[in-house]
Amino acid sequence: MEYLDRIAETGHGMIFASSSIYEIIKDLCLLGSRFSGTESEKEAQEYLKNYIKELGIEPMEFEFEYTGWYRGTCSFFLQTEETKFFPSFSLVYSPSTEDEGLEGKLIDGGGGSETELKRIQNELKGNIVMIHSGQTEEGWLHRRIKYANAVEFGAKAFLFANHNPGQLFPTGSIRSNRFGEIPAIGISKETYEYIKEQLHRKENVGGKISVLNHSAQTKSKHIIWEIEGEKRDEIIVIGGHYDGHDLAQGATDNAGSIAALLELTKIMKEIKFIPKRTIRFIAFGVEEFGVVGSTIYVNNVNVDNVKVMINVDGLIGHIQKVVACGGNIEMLQLINDMKDQFLYEPIVMKTIITASDNYPFLLKGIPNICIYSQNPDPESGRGYGHTSADTFDKITKLDAKLSLGFIFSFLLEFSSLEEIPNRMKEKEVITLLREANLEENLKILEKWPFN
Ligand SMILES: [Zn+2]
Numbered sequence: 001m002e003y004l005d006r007i008a009e010t011g012h013g014m015i016f017a018s019s020s021i022y023e024i025i026k027d028l029c030l031l032g033s034r035f036s037g038t039e040s041e042k043e044a045q046e047y048l049k050n051y052i053k054e055l056g057i058e059p060m061e062f063e064f065e066y067t068g069w070y071r072g073t074c075s076f077f078l079q080t081e082e083t084k085f086f087p088s089f090s091l092v093y094s095p096s097t098e099d100e101g102l103e104g105k106l107i108d109g110g111g112g113s114e115t116e117l118k119r120i121q122n123e124l125k126g127n128i129v130m131i132h133s134g135q136t137e138e139g140w141l142h143r144r145i146k147y148a149n150a151v152e153f154g155a156k157a158f159l160f161a162n163h164n165p166g167q168l169f170p171t172g173s174i175r176s177n178r179f180g181e182i183p184a185i186g187i188s189k190e191t192y193e194y195i196k197e198q199l200h201r202k203e204n205v206g207g208k209i210s211v212l213n214h215s216a217q218t219k220s221k222h223i224i225w226e227i228e229g230e231k232r233d234e235i236i237v238i239g240g241h242y243d244g245h246d247l248a249q250g251a252t253d254n255a256g257s258i259a260a261l262l263e264l265t266k267i268m269k270e271i272k273f274i275p276k277r278t279i280r281f282i283a284f285g286v287e288e289f290g291v292v293g294s295t296i297y298v299n300n301v302n303v304d305n306v307k308v309m310i311n312v313d314g315l316i317g318h319i320q321k322v323v324a325c326g327g328n329i330e331m332l333q334l335i336n337d338m339k340d341q342f343l344y345e346p347i348v349m350k351t352i353i354t355a356s357d358n359y360p361f362l363l364k365g366i367p368n369i370c371i372y373s374q375n376p377d378p379e380s381g382r383g384y385g386h387t388s389a390d391t392f393d394k395i396t397k398l399d400a401k402l403s404l405g406f407i408f409s410f411l412l413e414f415s416s417l418e419e420i421p422n423r424m425k426e427k428e429v430i431t432l433l434r435e436a437n438l439e440e441n442l443k444i445l446e447k448w449p450f451n
Pocket of ligand 1: 241253254313314
């Protein structure tokens with residue numbers, strides 16, 4: 001039997017005979033949210049390091065500083081003839097209001113695309129805009145784009161409404177590594193629907209928001225470890241973020257992926273797998289603040305030897321996997337040619353994922369892949385992600401094992417490739433992003449480092 005086949009057989013046997021991945025997911029979730037700047041973030045770092053040390057590998061750390069954001073209080077009142085309280089939650093990097101709070105007319109901004117906001121631009125100035133997390137008239141737009149649009153059109157505050165039911169507030173960052181211009185809070189779909197109905201019935205529907213949050217320069221770290229390959233100086237990075245949002249356990253986003261990285265390491269170590277190239281595992285900190293940690297990493301570490309970056313974000317949660325090939329047509333062909341060798345077939349797409357840890361690597365010209373699981377209902381977007389319902393009970397043991405088996409087979413095949421698509425020159429990266437129609441949005445997001 002060929003070396004790789006033997007490794008695959010033993011590895012898959014171990015994966016399906018054990019439920020340890022599921023136990024790790026629960027461990028990480030029970031530590032808490034792992035939200036940047038909290039105790040549970042530090043506990044997660046220790047957990048990762050201890051796990052790796054027990055495998056006989058010495059973990060490394062990459063420490064960095066970023067703009068910390070600390071949650072204070074948040075309240076929202078609907079003001080018609082009477083005043084009614086609705087639960088709400090500050091979005092990450094929301095600034096505080098003045099002590100007396102902020103008042104304004106409530107305006108429905110729909111999906112928050114430029115098209116939609118332009119239509120109501122006269123009403124937006126100096127008022128509070130409500131924008132939902134679902135589809136816009138311009139397709140799917142990231143929350144940070146919607147926020148930037150609201151700021152651009154002169155809104156005084158940003159109410160981010162969940163488009164999925166369940167009395168769940170959506171959270172997420174509104175800027176990357178800096179505070180936003182206007183206060184931003186999350187409200188449930190049910191609150192949003194109630195307010196919209198009031199807007200139909202009444203002339204003046206106002207809102208009052210009081211928010212208090214704090215800022216402080218803060219340190220975080222990535223936890224890094226390697227499995228040495230035959231070619232010591234050719235590196236395949238596989239990484240994912242270990243931080244989550246403070247209202248949740250961040251089970252699917254992204255404890256599941258981190259548990260998979262740990263289990264992959266354990267299996268490869270136990271079966272003494274020697275990959276063709278060195279595999280560098282990175283558990284990234286501070287992704288949920290706008291891909292902050294990985295951006296700092298690629299800008300401060302020599303990544304010349306990194307041949308490819310494989311990002312796992314939301315790997316576990318649904319059985320169907322998606323492999324997004326970072327806009328790289330060669331990569332797309334390569335993965336399509338290989339996909340029969342994986343545990344089961346993923347959906348392979350050319351798509352460039354810009355709001356996760358693979359993106360900073362792309363900016364350095366490194367071929368990159370983002371692997372995640374596909375919600376069977378595409379309209380649900382993040383689904384329970386970024387809400388308090390992203391908890392470990394949403395993950396089944398079967399999904400955890402299948403996902404681990406999938407990524408194990410993927411990594412075995414990928415790390416053994418004779419050739420990997422070449423790195424891109426800056427010019428090629430710019431062309432790639434322009435051709436994907438991303439330039440304008442990336443500039444709005446302050447994620448366009450080119451002149
Ligand atoms: Zn994520």
